[in-house]
Amino acid sequence: MIQLNNIEKYYANKGIKNYVLRLVTTNIKQGEFVSIMGPSGAGKSTLLNIIGMLEEPTYGSYEFLGEDVTSLNERKRIELYRNHIGFVFQAYHLIDEMTVYENIEAPLLYKKVGSSERASRIADLLDRFNIVAKKDLFPNQLSGGQQQLVGIARALAAQPSIILADEPTGNLQSAQAEEIMTLFKKLNQEDGITIIQVTHSEKNAQYGNRILHIADGIVKEDVAILS
Amino acid sequence: MFRLNLKIALRNLWRNKVITSINIGGLAIALAAFILVTMYFTYETGFDKENPNYNEIYIVGRQLPDFKTNYTPPPLGKAIKAEMPEVVAVGTMKMSFFEFPVSSDHGVVFLSKCLYLDYAAAKMFNIKPTVGLTKPESTTENLFYLSNENYKTLFPHNKNGQPEMIWLGSKSANMTGKLSGSIFADPHSNITFDAISLMKEVGIGENYGYNNYSTYIQVKPGTDIQELEAKINTLYKKEMLKNGEDPNNETFKATKAFLDPLKNQHLKPKAGTDANYKVLIALSVLGILILVIACINFTNLSIAQATKRAKEVGVKKVMGAYRFQLAFQFLTEILIQCLAATILGLIMAEIILPKFNNLFVVNLSIWVANSALFWQLPLILIFITLIAGIYPAMVLSGFKPALVLKGNFQTSKQSYWLRNSLLVVQFSVAVVFIIGLLIINSQLKYMRTQDIGFKPEQVVYIKNLAYFVSPSKFDPIRDKMVKIPGVKSVTVTNALPDGSDSGKNKYTVDGKEQSLSFTDVDFDYFETLDIKIKEGRTFSREFKTDTANSAILNEAAVAKYGLTSPIGKTIKGCQNKEYKIVGVIKDFKALGFEKAVQPTIYAINDPCGNPKTEIMLKIEESKMSEVLSTLKSQWPEINKLDGDNFRYQFLDEMYGKLFKKQEQLQSVFFAAAILTIFIAILGLFAFAKYITTGRMKEIAVRKILGASHLQIFKLINSSFFVMVLIANIISWPLAYILTKKWLETFAYRIDLPLFPFLISAVLTILLTIVTVSIQANSAVKANPVDALKYE
Incomplete structure (x- = not known):
């Protein structure tokens, strides 16, 4: 599904190149649950951003679903966002002026999903995540864990094939974090959604089936987890 | 989608109430100013625009060596009509500024702008009496119409503006005339009047010397105006020579006829001042400047708020929103605010309008059916939405998700100098x-606060139609007035100290000829106005010669001749009349503060002067109202020559108009x-x-x-x-x-x-x-x- 070849990312400052990523080559298959781990500043988020096409690599090539997406125009990239990729953020990033319902609805509007289809999908998600009662509340009226649930529901609304999560539990207490990770595992195993997450926590990484260890921009280890 | 965006927009605006109200309020105030300026501009540039021949009407003017004038002799129009095929119509008219009363059983009106015009001019300017325009049958027939307002005062019960009989002049003189009806005097036209006298032809028997008519021509569409102007000029010169003008006369040689389009008459006539035009341009520039600056402020404030919206942009982008969709969303938000500002601006404009009308002496109104504002406002709205909205929409929709979603996003410190200079x-x-x-x-x-040299307070000016050239004629009237308790002094003169210019003549002292202003006065003139004497004395009945050949100069006149001891000297005026200088008064600012005090000579007997008609009374403050009511009731008896209408003004108010x-x-x-x-x-x-x-x-x-x-x-x-x-x-x-x-x-x-x-x-x-x-x-x-x- 994802094929990275010799991905490099550096920032040139007064002629000195500051490398964030060096020669990252890896392949992520459909249905995998990959955790990217490593110390601060190792380049985890940058790698995730490149996979999510939010940043472009300085060098190297990137194929998404067999298509070269190393540098893609806006229109094509947004097509991919609408149909294939869901994002989950550490700080949830729900839109404060929208209710829970509207937050989940937003991506469907961009995807131009019909209104009855929209309603049934949102009802389904609300039901599945047990947040039906909260659908008319605004994000600031929810706890962190609930906000992240909405964030995940929003990411799933467009029925993506892959979810990219940047420290999805970083702002959460452990009980809530556990809940979210269980949900991810379930999504991966039951719905076959590919998940790539950045995490600091060894415990969270154990929910997946593969760990990429990164340090100083280099993939040090690529371990499979046997469950 | 649109509904959701609208909802977000409103929630957002509501959440930042302070910023929103500052944004909308600031824009609304600027808009109110701009709306007023736009209305004023539309009004000022729209004089006579309703006329179907607006672009084809020109006035014929004359250029003399040192000035231009729109006054032309009546035969010129006839000659143009006869010889120029491209001129479709020629209208001639004359304005009379002489004030005279017209009365009915119901009341009296004073006409000060009576317009004499021929049938062609009435047709050209679409001047239609209520009963319809009829052509006078003979050259002696004269159809007299009153403006609707005046007609209503005289005949409040007449609905259709039908003909009536009226008294012309003072009622006691019992001169009646036929009123042909009422007529609409359009205040939004260059042709204003409060009565018209319609004739088949005007200026009959008046030749090329009578330069007191306005000649308007209507040309065929597409006429070459420069060529026509040259032809008319040639014609004018030819006609003048035919009339016995000396071809070697320098003034004649330098005189030229010109054409000036009707559309320039109100704001920038060739003969006249373009001060109104300059004021209008200055106001328009100020209005646009204020609006643009307000829009830029709006932009800046919107961008200052950007951090709050950055996350939304980032999230929406990763959810699959195109940039243009986001830009459109922000433009919609700004449009909502601009719309609110426009409505608020209209309300403010409506509130300020009476003050504005008062200030600029116009009568503008927002809520009229054919107001140009109806198509101007949407344009203004689009215009400000674009100026205020394009930049924030571009900036906001351009945020990079990878940057804004990290959580510590701050707007960059770019383009400071632009904002700095804008602020400066x-x-x-x-x-x-x-x-x-x-x-x-x-x-x-x-x-x-400055001492103006005389006291206009408690001086009442009485409007009077009778001439009082010699003091003996005025004495009986003065005597009757002075007898009223409270009247301190009474005088009559030909020029009030209310800023109006007085006439000028050449006077000679010690063989030195100078041009002096002259004011013809009567006894008690200086006393009524409380003017200080510097040397000698004022006019007095004790000196028999004062009514014959005494004169008083002001300081400026003495200085102009350089006299050291003026009293007793002889000053020679027009027709070689010799006066003896009996006194010198201190300068007083009769012309206000803009013009310097004119060197002036005051005399009772002036063979070349204008008739004395302006009566002034000094009245005790405490008895003012009683004196005025006594005067009103006794006026026909006091001043039989003037008639039954007592009308007055306070001199200090007249001076205050300066x-x-x-x-x-x-x-x-x-x-x-x-x-x-x-x-x-x-x-x-x-x-x-x-x-x-x-x-x-x-x-x-x-x-x-x-x-x-x-x-x-x-x-x-x-x-x-x-x-x-x-x-x-x-x-x-x-x-x-x-x-x-x-x-x-x-x-x-x-x-x-x-x-x-x-x-x-x-x-x-x-x-x-x-x-x-x-x-x-x-x-x-x-x-x-x-x-x-x-x-």
Whole structure:
């Protein structure tokens, strides 16, 4: 599904190149649950951003679903966002002026999903995540864990094939974090959604089936987890 | 999608109530000003525009060696009509400014603008009596119509403006005439009147010497006007020569006929002043400037708010929103605000309108069916939405998700110089207006408090139609008036000291000829006006010669001749009449403050003077109302020559009108100063907000490092302080030149004071510090932890 070849990312400052990523080559298959781990500043988020096409690599090539997406125009990239990729953020990033319902609805509007289809999908998600009662509340009226649930529901609304999560539990207490990770595992195993997450926590990484260890921009280890 | 965006927009605006109201309010105020200016512009440029032949009508004027005039002799029009095939119609008219009463059983009206015009002119200008335009059958027939207002006063029960009989002149003279009906006098036309006298032909028997008619021509569409002008000029010269004009006369050689289009008549006629045009252009520029600046402020404030929206943009982008969709969303939000501002602006304009109408002596109204505003407003709305919205929409929709979603996003500190210079420009404009206002105030205060050399208070001027050339004719009338308790003195003259120019003639003293203004007076003139005598005496009944050949000069006249002991000297006037100078009075400002006191000679007997008709009474203040009512009831008896209508004005009010133009200017400057300060403060507010949000982290770090609140206030204020100081320094020379030029239009004026410059600096700096500090307060008070949380 994802094929990275010799991905490099550096920032040139007064002629000195500051490398964030060096020669990252890896392949992520459909249905995998990959955790990217490593110390601060190792380049985890940058790698995730490149996979999510939010940043472009300085060098190297990137194929998404067999298509070269190393540098893609806006229109094509947004097509991919609408149909294939869901994002989950550490700080949830729900839109404060929208209710829970509207937050989940937003991506469907961009995807131009019909209104009855929209309603049934949102009802389904609300039901599945047990947040039906909260659908008319605004994000600031929810706890962190609930906000992240909405964030995940929003990411799933467009029925993506892959979810990219940047420290999805970083702002959460452990009980809530556990809940979210269980949900991810379930999504991966039951719905076959590919998940790539950045995490600091060894415990969270154990929910997946593969760990990429990164340090100083280099993939040090690529371990499979046997469950 | 649109509904959701709309919902977000409204929620967002509601959440930031303060910013939203500042944004909308600021724009609304600027819009109100702009709407008023637009209405005024439409009105001023729309005179006679309703006329279907608007673009084909020209007035024929004459260019003389030292001036241009629209007055032409009546045969010229006839000659043009006869010889120029491209001229479709020629209309001739004459205005009579002589005031005379017309009365019915129901009341009396005084006509001061009676228009004599021929049938062709009435047709050309679409002047239609209520009963319909009829052509007078013979050249002697004369159809007389009153304007609707006057007609209603005389015949309040007549609905259809039908013909009636009226008294012309004083009722006691019992001269009746036929009134043909009523007529609509369009105030929005160059042709104004309160009555018209319609004739088949005007100016019969008057030849090329009678230059007191206006000749309008209507040409065929597409006529070459320059060529026609040359042809008319040739014709005019030819006709003049035929009439016995000396071909070698220098004035004749230099005289030329010209054409001036009707559409220029109101604002920039060739013969006349284009002051109105300049005022209009200045107002329009000011209106546009204020609106554009308000829009730019709006933009800045929107961008200052950007951080709050950055996350939304980032999230939406990763959810699959195109940039143009986001840009459209923000434009919609701005459109909503602009719409609200437009509605609010309209309401404000409506509230200010009566004051505006009063100030500019117009009668504008927003809610009229055919108002140009109906198509202008949507255009204005689109215009301001685009100016105010394009840039924020581009900036906001351009945020990179990878940057904004990390959590510690701050707007970058780009293009400071642009905002800095904008702020400086705004404050410079405000400073110019503040200084201007203060200097106008000082000059007006000077004019109000300065001794004008005479006392117009409690002097009543009586409008009178009878001539009083010799004192013996006026004496019986004076005697009757003086007998009324409370009347101190009575006099009659040919020129009131109300700013009107008096005539000029050549006078000779000791063989030296000079041009002097002359005022023909009667006994008690100087006493009535309380004018101080410097040498000699005033006119007195004790000296028999005073009614024959005594004269009084003012100081300016004495100075003009350079006389050291003027009393007893002989001064020779027109027709070689010799006067003996019996007194010298102190100069008094009969012409107000703009014109210098004219060297003037006062005499009772002046063979070349104008008839004395202006009666003045000095009345005791406490008995004013009784005296006026007594005069009113006894007037027909007191002044049989004038008739039954007692009409008066207070001299001090008439003199006060000389200040009106300056007071109007003062009001305009007051409004402009308030407006520009307000807008500059809004701009500053937006900018300060932008800067403080941009420097949140810096402020937090400084606080952790031990900076006190005061130090941080100083830090944030210092750059603004410098900018406002620069604005002041830029404006000072400009304001100095402008106000100096303005003051130079006064013969009596203050020295250019220093304090307005200092006050404007102190005021703007103070306002700046307050505004910036309010803004900085939240940043200073904030807990540093919040600003430094995400790293």
